[in-house]
């Protein structure tokens with residue numbers, strides 16, 4: 001996995017992955033009852049909050065009128081009303097938020113499970129890295145799904161509350177403020193509900209300006225997520241490869257690389273700052289005007305004695321709510337921008353993971369179907385007309401037709417770079433580039449052991465049993481496998497947790513992989529230079545173990561050492577094909 005800067009093989013555009021297709025599945029899933037139940041409860045609470053706000057607005061007129069007329073008699077009652085409304089508001093605010101967080105997390109959890117399954121299904125994660133189809137899938141699964149669930153929810157729920165608030169308060173404002181009569185060239189012109197028009201005009205003009213100023217933030221925010229993830233990934237690679245880097249004394253180069261990754265964050269950040277500054281300027285200006293604007297607009301009718309001070313206050317607060325509601329579209333601009341960036345990244349990811357003909361669509365090497373791997377009801381593995389190619393279509397090597405039967409021992413030889421490991425990938429179904437077919441026995445257990453085996457972080461037993469679960473084998477079986485592979489010093493450390501790639505020497509890691517083989521007992525064992533770090537004596541010992549303990553297994557070894565020929569009865573020479581050499 002590399003923090004690549006761009007996808008090397010652009011996928012054809014696929015309009016089918018819409019934002020809706022990202023949202024819908026959860027709401028029709030097995031969790032739909034809980035999801036809809038929570039959603040409805042939250043909506044009801046939101047509507048009750050709007051109702052309380054309407055009541056508070058009416059209350060404000062009574063309250064300020066009581067103050068102006070020094071109405072001591074009504075004052076305690078008004079305070080009681082306020083306390084009851086405020087109490088209701090607090091309860092609704094607390095539980096509304098609580099339920100919203102609960103629903104947001106449940107949605108995220110459902111999405112994460114689903115995306116993880118899809119990412120790990122059919123080696124999609126491997127294809128994405130091999131062909132560099134999408135950058136930082138880890139970020140998409142961890143950050144993007146989280147912000148997608150929470151932002152979609154808050155944008156939708158807030159939109160609903162805002163619309164209901166807007167309708168309620170427009171009605172109040174329309175009836176309270178009445179019509180304004182202005183004289184245009186001596187002609188009296190009446191504007192009914194003029195405060196509503198003023199609020200709408202005010203918010204729409206503001207929206208347009210802010211849209212214009214804030215628009216460049218869309219691509220900049222998209223880029224920000226990407227450069228942050230690249231930087232983090234660069235540092236993780238540094239940490240993971242600390243020893244190799246230290247041996248090479250590569251600190252200066254690493255520093256330069258890290259700085260150059262960070263420089264991309266910095267360059268992007270200047271852009272974020274530049275446009276955020278402009279946006280904040282406009283938003284603050286807009287916010288300040290909002291304080292005085294309704295009073296100025298309502299003043300002519302107040303001075304004309306059209307309404308009391310209490311009503312002026314009620315109008316001012318209703319105006320504030322109406323223009324706030326209009327402004328919601330403006331204020332949520334930032335969230336919308338981020339939401340769109342998140343949706344775009346998830347759409348791209350989903351498209352890459354789902355594309356049914358992904359292999360064909362990305363490479364000229366598979367334009368005619370690529371290598372066909374079939375699982376057949378036979379006990380031998382056969383190849384026919386197999387040609388390996390690179391992802392860009394360049395031919396690599398031609399493999400003679402072979403039939404690998406149970407119990408046979410094959411040695412795959414050839415110069416470096418001729419395509420031996422690529423042949424192993426093709427046999428494992430990980431390399432579609434090329435031509436021809438492979439028929440593999442459907443029920444056979446296959447095991448591929450590369451030169452460097454993956455070791456999960458965890459107990460030694462888990463590393464040994466991988467890819468099976470740690471409790472698949474008894475401690476005694478594990479100990480025995482370790483002892484016969486010359487790892488007796490680890491036999492009593494099965495429950496010890498560690499980063500085993502760092503603790504074990506390369507030779508020990510290869511012996512651990514051999515112990516894995518003895519536990520798993522595959523029917524077909526593919527060893528790709530899996531004993532290259534061992535001395536001849538240890539290597540021979542492991543091969544004797546495989547032969548004795550897995551007599552019926554077919555073993556296919558890729559190796560450079562001639563000494564290994566003694567353990568094999570068939571050879572397969574892999575050479576770069578003439579077209580490859582010519583290319």
Ligand SMILES: Nc1ncnc2c1ncn2[C@@H]1O[C@H](COP(=O)(O)OP(=O)(O)OP(=O)(O)O)[C@@H](O)[C@H]1O
Nearest residue numbers: 130390391396414415416417418419420421422423
């Ligand atoms: N993902 C990839 N993208 C492009 N080229 C690749 C990719 N993987 C392998 N190759 C190329 O395919 C060729 C064959 O590689 P392969 O690892 O199969 O060689 P090999 O015979 O196993 O070599 P060695 O003996 O050195 O291990 C190499 O030139 C390599 O650069």
